[in-house]
Amino acid sequence: MIRDTWLLFRHDTRITLRNKVGILFSAAQPLFFLVLFGPIFATFGTWETLVPGLIIQLGLLSAGLAGFGIVFDWRSGVLERLRVTPASRLALLLGRVLNNAFTLVLQTVMLVAAAYALGLRAPFGGVLVAMLLVVVLGASLAALSYAAALTLHEQLFAPVMTTAVVPLMLLSGTFLPMSMAPAWLDAISHASPFRYVLDAMRDLFGGVYLSSAVGVGVAVVVVFAVVSLTVGARVFNRENA
Amino acid sequence: MIETRGLSKTFTSGAEAVRGVDLSVSAGEIVGFLGPNGAGKTTTMRMLTTLLTPTSGTATVAGRDLLRDPAGVRRRIGYVAQNSTLNPVNPLAEELELQVMLYGFRRAEARARIARVMASLELTGLESSAAMTLSGGQKRRFDLAFGLIHDPALLFLDEPTTGLDPQSRANLWKHVRTLRDQGLTVFLTTHYLDEADALCDRVIIIDRGAVVAEGAPAELKTGGRTLDEVFLDLTGRSLREDVPA
Numbered sequence: 001m002i003r004d005t006w007l008l009f010r011h012d013t014r015i016t017l018r019n020k021v022g023i024l025f026s027a028a029q030p031l032f033f034l035v036l037f038g039p040i041f042a043t044f045g046t047w048e049t050l051v052p053g054l055i056i057q058l059g060l061l062s063a064g065l066a067g068f069g070i071v072f073d074w075r076s077g078v079l080e081r082l083r084v085t086p087a088s089r090l091a092l093l094l095g096r097v098l099n100n101a102f103t104l105v106l107q108t109v110m111l112v113a114a115a116y117a118l119g120l121r122a123p124f125g126g127v128l129v130a131m132l133l134v135v136v137l138g139a140s141l142a143a144l145s146y147a148a149a150l151t152l153h154e155q156l157f158a159p160v161m162t163t164a165v166v167p168l169m170l171l172s173g174t175f176l177p178m179s180m181a182p183a184w185l186d187a188i189s190h191a192s193p194f195r196y197v198l199d200a201m202r203d204l205f206g207g208v209y210l211s212s213a214v215g216v217g218v219a220v221v222v223v224f225a226v227v228s229l230t231v232g233a234r235v236f237n238r239e240n241a
Numbered sequence: 242m243i244e245t246r247g248l249s250k251t252f253t254s255g256a257e258a259v260r261g262v263d264l265s266v267s268a269g270e271i272v273g274f275l276g277p278n279g280a281g282k283t284t285t286m287r288m289l290t291t292l293l294t295p296t297s298g299t300a301t302v303a304g305r306d307l308l309r310d311p312a313g314v315r316r317r318i319g320y321v322a323q324n325s326t327l328n329p330v331n332p333l334a335e336e337l338e339l340q341v342m343l344y345g346f347r348r349a350e351a352r353a354r355i356a357r358v359m360a361s362l363e364l365t366g367l368e369s370s371a372a373m374t375l376s377g378g379q380k381r382r383f384d385l386a387f388g389l390i391h392d393p394a395l396l397f398l399d400e401p402t403t404g405l406d407p408q409s410r411a412n413l414w415k416h417v418r419t420l421r422d423q424g425l426t427v428f429l430t431t432h433y434l435d436e437a438d439a440l441c442d443r444v445i446i447i448d449r450g451a452v453v454a455e456g457a458p459a460e461l462k463t464g465g466r467t468l469d470e471v472f473l474d475l476t477g478r479s480l481r482e483d484v485p486a
Contacts, residue, residue, distance in 0.1 A: 004343055011339045015331055077326030078336075081387060084290050084320040085343040086312050 004087040008095020016103050026062045027107035030054040038118055047120040052201035053174035055108050055134060056194050060165045062107055063141040066100045067149030067157060089236040100142035101135045108134050126204035133221050137197055140225040143232030150235050172198050196220040242268045242395050242426040248298035250284050258284040260450035271427040273437035276447040277476050282430040286399050290320045303395045319388035323399040325380050327372035333383055334368035337390055344391040358386045362416060378409025398429035414440055434468040448476045
């Protein structure tokens, strides 16, 4: 299974890297926010607060919408062809989600590099640990996105996912920390796993490594990964998936 | 090469697509699996290729138990689906390389196989092409290449010539005959009865999920009837719709 996962990851990554414009475009929105909203935000907040939020936004827009790719493969019959090879269904999923996580890391590096140019002063160690969270989060989001794409009606997937991204983004505190929100909104936001990941990333970008927020964020990412990959694997194993 | 007993499939919608099908296909045969729309041809083929799980019944495919060892079945079969399964934008040799390496071959062996199969299917020179730039006949031959690249013992072809022009059809027939001469077992579905007549050693006719006749085309064409007439006599002349899954 490891070899099959590697072969599929390498194949998908080669295709992704060939489409450089695609990588840039799916990172365009957070980059716009960084460049056009960041300087305003920096007048009352810090880059170390904003940039982790934009990384979460990037994750939702990039890995969270990865399901579009499987709709394409399903329609063109590629998925069916691969399902008749001896490759395990889990490898078919993991090869893809690892490619999505890799793409998200590339986009995050772009975003963070631009943020440093604009004024971000996060410690390298904190950014590195946050990147690890991004990898796991990206793979998990992609697995869920594939599960949704293979479960929902093909014409329903796009409107459902693009609509779901906005509340998930806002409830995670992408643009402003949820501690600033009224109590009812703050309470709702606790249902979103991204809030905990974002709180952890903000601490890491601020150079705080051993906080309860970091501990909770790491735990949430691990649980989220287990749940997402289990759901994704179940859907990939299902007949007609 | 294929043995099934009481193979059945009922979809969650309640539609009984296949009802207790017994099949027997020997090594080296080309067997045509015929039937009207919704008769259960594709559902049967999708069960035999491990894409669908039978509701009941048993089957051995290419020497492996379909239910206990689906991965073993997949290792020994090739499958060419009804609709093309090519990535429309990626270089096809790259797609073929992935396909063959998923069967456990190393890159050097994979490349040698790709060159060999592409030469045998008159596709040499199209390695870096994407499917969207190819003709219908070329696409279908590439589909065949994907099904053959790992040297399967048994090849499933689901309506291989549907939508092709007469030249491409004749060309594909030529390739299927070559495969038979090389000893490959082929199980194919088709709506073209002249194709079944010309290509197949034996045909099995299925209707409403059950086998209604089987034999060599010459054995079935009794009383001076064509295979089309035999087919219509067995399955009726009313129009059929596909069974929803």
